[in-house]
Amino acid sequence: MFARLREDINSVFARDPAARNFLEVLTNYPGLHALLLHRCGHWLWQKNLKWLARTLSTFSRWLTGIEIHPGATIGRRFFIDHGMGVVIGETALVGDDVTLYQGVTLGGTSWNKGKRHPTLGDGVIVGAGAKILGPFTVGAGAKVGSNAVVTKEVPAGATVVGIPGKVVKRADPDxxxxxxxxxxxxxxxxxxxxxxxxxxxxxxxxxxxxxxxxxxxxxxxxxxxxxxxxxxxxxxxxxxxxxxxxxxxxxxxxxxxxxxxxxxxxxxxxxxxxxxxxx
Known part of the structure; x- marks a missing residue:
């Protein structure tokens, strides 16, 4: 448990030059608080204590301004910078080393049950205000520009900008x-x-x-x-x-x-x- 906490705090130092010391990150980073509370809520959700899990998620939203459904699956070294207004839906899958900025939405476009939220591969970076909507995959190492609206699959290593989102850079040969x-x-x-x-x-x-x-x-x-x-x-x-x-x-x-x-x-x-x- 403590090793995982240290890993999360070290990921903040790796991606935020404003972070100065261990105590500051532990006490003043709402993205870290939301992640820790989500882990507790996700454990409760898996134990079928869904009301308690949702209540903890609601408390986390009041505390941090970040709304993560307890059913969402979050990988290791996940980092939310600033965080206010981030929304992550129930069936979202987030890989390792993913970074989100404020105002990001991982949402759905359907009221049907089942998989309706996006899957983010390892190392994905999503800029402030971006909306990723639908049950598709954003490939590993992809970048989504600020305020982009993405509604279809993104190749690994690509960069997406605009409304609707358009791929402007690929990892494929030039x-x-x-x-x-x-x-x-x-x-x-x-x-x-x-x-x-x-x-x-x-x-x-x-x-x-x-x-x-x-x-x-x-x-x-x-x-x-x-x-x-x-x-x-x-x-x-x-x-x-x-x-x-x-x-x-x-x-x-x-x-x-x-x-x-x-x-x-x-x-x-x-x-x-x-x-x-x-x-």
Whole structure:
């Protein structure tokens, strides 16, 4: 019991730079209090003392502002930072080393009995105000951005932002490895299109930027294939005439770029959002 308590307190030190000493964490962290009371309530729930378990859960909510149903299953080294407004439903399953920030909801979308709340894999981080709704799995190591609303499965290692939640980063190999894209040439195409004119890069969690980048990569791959086909045709038929593709002019895209600028302000006008709540 005491070894488990020490493990929980050490997890706070590992994830909160504001934590200074053992006594401060033990007495002043509502997330830790809610976790300890939930463990007692969950034990009572498993012993079929459901009314007593719910009463303890209600007391915990009064004390900490965190509502965890005693039927929820919580893994080891679970950490709720700040905590106010966190709600975890009855059939939620939370893995090890998971971190939640204030205002997070692990809820359901159905009144049917049975599994109706999400399952969070090991190492998941859920930003402040995010809502994960439904009986699906958020894969290990995934990150859910602040205020995102997630209603479908999230792959392991992915980052999800927005309403509704969209995957903006995966743990899968990058697109360069799939399409064999030359990064220098891709950057040249981006500059030709004026892609960076509205201050969004491929590293930012922006679904529109990622979509544009994917289209540019695909165009580059198609150009490479066409050049290889033309080279092969010239070898087979010396009389083959290799026509030149028309040049892309900046003025051809002026109207599109104006529309993009109007809906996507420059980077220095956009509030930063890294998908987590840091002190």
């Amino acid at each position: 697109v360069e490895a799939v399409l064999d894209v030359d990064p220098a040439r891709r950057e040249a195409i981006c500059q030709k299109f004026g892609f960076d004119a509205y201050g969004v890069s491929q590293d930012m969690p922006d679904p529109v930027a990622r979509s544009m980048q994917a289209m540019l990569d695909h165009m580059h791959a198609v150009d490479e294939r066409i050049e290889q086909m033309c080279g092969t045709l010239r070898k087979l038929d010396a009389s083959y005439r290799d026509g030149r593709l028309p040049e892309l002019r900046d003025e051809d895209f002026a109207e599109i770029l104006d529309d993009v600028d109007s809906c996507c302000p420059p980077r220095d006008e956009q509030p930063p959002d890294d998908g987590s709540d840091n002190r």
